[in-house]
């Protein structure tokens with residue numbers, strides 16, 4: 001394959017997004033030393049609208065629309081995203097070309113005064129705007145108060161430090177990438193907080209007609225991670241997954257290539273929690289996701305999701 005002459009990476013401008021874009025830039029530069037790899041930083045609607053919870057303003061797509069526009073207009077060749085922020089169904093004309101190796105997939109407990117969720121006193125205020133995190137905290141720790149928390153990672157930490165919250169929950173991967181892992185007091189086990197579909201992994205999006213890029217980007221794909229993310233996203237897609245729905249999906253793979261997928265759907269008030277899991281060989285990742293979604297649906301997940309959507 002011929003090395004491309006130049007590659008432009010579209011990225012959001014938050015420090016985390018720029019770290020991720022630079023990470024992919026460095027990988028591409030190593031693979032293609034003669035290629036000019038640059039980053040086009042962009043601000044998105046999701047970054048600008050900070051006063052409402054994400055689930056009320058239209059969800060994940062808001063963080064990637066502008067980047068997709070740049071791909072469509074040939075201002076950029078690829079877009080780097082936290083795959084967690086990528087809608088389960090991409091708009092017509094776009095495709096995921098690669099999924100990078102997953103970093104820490106778990107949620108992190110961050111606090112200046114307490115060591116873990118279990119150490120918080122009754123009434124302590126925990127910050128998160130994720131319905132998934134809220135549902136799981138309320139179910140396990142009903143004596144705690146959950147309040148919304150938005151903004152980029154640094155903004156959220158600043159609100160914690162200003163004393164607005166006793167603790168906040170953030171993705172461990174984001175903190176580690178920003179060299180803020182020192183702020184992590186506890187990594188939440190999947191039993192306490194099952195992660196979101198795709199958490200901790202990067203996705204590389206292209207315009208679907210750019211078939212020339214598929215071979216170029218293939219070395220960035222991490223097969224084991226891609227299989228896990230395929231299963232998690234198939235589960236979320238089958239249940240209409242979006243930010244409006246408290247849904248978790250977490251898949252691991254063993255050395256034999258057998259995937260284990262755990263799924264969870266819950267009411268944000270913590271009153272109802274449904275879980276299901278199953279195993280399948282990696283080539284059946286998509287079917288595995290749909291199978292676990294079916295188990296959840298058989299237990300009432302669809303009605304639960306509809307009830308949550310009707311309340312919001």
Ligand SMILES: NCc1[nH]cc(CCC(=O)O)c1CC(=O)O
Nearest residue numbers: 082084170171173174199200201
């Ligand atoms: N929702 C925003 C977002 N998107 C990706 C990450 C972290 C990195 C990742 O999960 O890959 C975060 C921050 C967070 O959830 O705390």
